[in-house]
Amino acid sequence: MKKSLSLKSALVLASLSGASLMQAQQQPNIILFLVDDMGWQDTSVPFYSESTPLNNRYRTPNMERLARMGVKFTEAYACAISSPTRCSLMSGMNAARHRVTNWTLNYDQKTDATSEVIQLPDWNYNGIQPAGTTQAADLKNSTPITSLPQILHQNGYYTIHCGKAHFGAKGTSGADPSTMGFDVNIAGGANGAPGSYLGTRNFGQGSPFEVLGLEKYYGQNIFLTEALTLEAIEAMKLPIGEKRPFYLYMSHYAVHSPYDDDVRFSDYYRNRPDAQLHAPLNENEARYAALVEGMDKSLGDLLDFLESQPEVAANTIVLFMSDNGGQGLNNVRQGRANRDPNYPARGGKGSAFMGGVHEPMMVYWPGVTVAGSECNQRVMIEDFFPTILDMAGVKEYSTVQTVDGVSFTDVLRNPSARYERPIIWHFPNLWGESQNKEEGYGAYSSILKGDYHLIYHWETQQRRLYNVREDVGEQHELSSELPEVAESLARELTDYLKSTDAQCPVYKATGEACPYPDGSK
Template identity: 60%
Template sequence: MTTSPLALLPTALLIPTNALAQTQNKPNIVLFLVDDMGWQETSVPFYKEKTLLNSRYRTPNMEQLASRGVKFTQAYASAISSPSRCSLLSGMNAARHKVTNWTFDYNVETDMNDPEMMPPTWNCNGIQPDTVTSAHNRHRTTLITPLPQLLKDAGYYTIHCGKAHFGARTTAGEDPRSFGFMVNIAGGANGGPASYLARKEFGSNRFHVYGLEQYYNTDTFLTEALTIEAIKALNKPITEGKPFFLYMSHYAIHVPYEADERFTPNYRQANGQGMFDPMLQQPLNENEINHAALIEGMDKSLGDLLRFIDSKPEVARNTIVIFMSDNGGQAIDVRQGRHNYDQNYPARGGKGSALEGGIHEPMLVYWPGVTRGGTENHNRVMIEDFFPSLLDMAQVSQYRTSQVVDGRSFVPLLRNPKLHRKRQIVWHYPHFWTTNISERDGYGPSSALMHGHYHLIYYWRTNTCELYNVTNDIGESNNLAHKKPKLTNKLKKMLFKELDEYGAQKPTWKTPKH
């Protein structure tokens, strides 16, 4: 029930977190989270070499951040948004918190219908702070002691900006302020924007982005509006001399792929046609032009924040900046090229898939005085690791949580770049994300384990396993399950042992199989 061995000390020996805040020089923390960004959708190469896909995109500010800090080449998250975000705020593996699919309406499961299988009953109302008492808020949910609340208790000024997607509509978890954020800018239950365009009032349907009414009927793109508001919010803690935690959580680069006209010309030829793309061997279509512009707009936001921080040297010297994505890049439907092959190349699959393309993320960390610029770290990191890591960075070591925390702090990896540690990772997605997809590309109800060089995927519908050596087969093209049956069975047993420990719920057959 606790994350820290120090929390086992008698209460009388614990130093109040507000006292710690007054006596220690705590660093500011900016967590810059991007939605649906694959590990290769950047000019910063996260593979062992730069690829043609890297050459498509313009992310100079990510390049700058990488030159200042450390690039994690093996960072992972869930394949879908809500599970990752709930793990980030709780430190729990998705199999444990059971918000295993994306959330929106109260008590409504978002699974696609399947003729053969039913998903398990899962926490479709998301996570809620453990202070809620009503039956409405405690139904089909997991109660947590939230990361931002612990930081707030430790003296941090906590700001949420952008996409939340933690709890269903009408629940306390719909509002980031319920989790300890002192400021909420445009965050709610919606997992994507109805529109990125202020002249469309950021959309009119249920995915409408609230809280930015002052930008209506202007030419301000959503990414820009969020950045402006985030910088405004930072002025208060900076002026008051308080440490701050900014959770800069962009809606970009989620669909709809609307044109950010500040950047779309960078991906067009003089005749208006899309630039010829060496990887696709054809001009970029409108969706890919808009997608690339979304990425460049996101990168400008990162640059604007870095420049704002740099303009205040005393703040810059004490501000940690972390870059991460919540799941893999979109690889079907709206994307150009061979679906599940070109979008996250050399990885296969994409958002919603258990394969590398759905779970491998771009991650950068800059910590003045700690990280060495332009370095790489090849240790594995999982999204639930951010919970203990940020508390570690904030020097919050004495705290209690109502949930079991599965994450492991990656701060030791930052302080000692030569440290190599084993990190076994478990994924659990017993759901049907969308239609017209196949287990062949990592979709459908599955659970997975990454252990050593190997990535094991178990498919619930077919009761079969795939096994890949991701160290030398990042594209997961060579299934070793039949060639290495002993190893496959060993890893499968390890996976199911972990799932049992988490209390993972499992899909069932609509008609019992004999």
């Protein structure tokens, strides 16, 4: 049934006249479907050059469906932690510039671990805030922005936020998506995870991570992913009825912990033999896989809703992305830490290695993208800001912030087009769950350009170089074999950090700033 619906929508689209198609492309509806903590291989859709055992573990038929409809990006990247990614998405800024470099929660509180060697910079732990705010709490350790939904709203879009926000600390304006340009806020707040996915537990009511705004489901036997989907579909009906373009930011809490049991899907995975692990899936892994499948059902429900109204489907762009790499630590995931969870990539959420930053990404743009195609153009999370505005036909706009993102609409329109787009990460912080520098955790900055990925560790001044074209698992360190490449990338990374006035750690013993990646100060 789902395949035939997709084909039906394609036939309806093909039958549109050139004039009506042009009109549809001028003000399309846009859905950004963002998943939380989903690794690039946590799907039956392969984003590597070949299918992997992880692809065979999961059932994501609706991701497969979207891949058939549009284009699959094999080189999509985000920050290694949630809040920096979400702030970049909302602002178009690289994390080095907006300075919300670690995850946010409580007002005026850092979330870093501590180090005996380095003192971390006074980063913007209160998050991003709406431009022009005068609230005192918004003006301290925060970044004012002209947000993506605000610009869309100003250009005629009905803007819907559904799910996880996590770009402003509690007590600030930015904690509430309705202050950031959204006409509707469904269940979005300062919390970066749900206290519970279960309606029977009121979605964690009373905990620091309680999900607010879904009180009508309290006590019901419903999973959070399903409740959000129902609410998103209901919210879309208003602009559709008014024939007004809409932007839906479908920002799921899934597949972030806690791994509550989604009984709709978990029995399929429980104790299921796994080719990668050479063992049955344990309870945690079964529940994680069920979270993934529940997320996939949500995607399918949204596509079904669109396709029940062919004219709407023919005028709706769907973008799929994750906010950081999947968890790589075996305190929550089964298998070898930093090897199995995001295989064949190394590391996981919080790590500088590819497992922490490589994301699953797809785009369906009716009449533009080629069905079932694949693209290896590199894309970074801040690129979504100018791209979505391009898609919406918004050409004239101003922002209080400098936009670092690069629109990838030309690549969507011309599949053979490519451009050099170095990717920069800046994390002068200490993630609380692991400080294993050998596996890419701790304070770091890095650059991905051409075949090479250079990682710089601020605490030790160590530079590590990998050829990710030949060695996606980043096992063979090359800095001593290719010193010229390492030096060149270190200079480019340093120049970028200086140009954005990026914050850097200092040594506790001397109070001096840690040297930049190229050794300068």
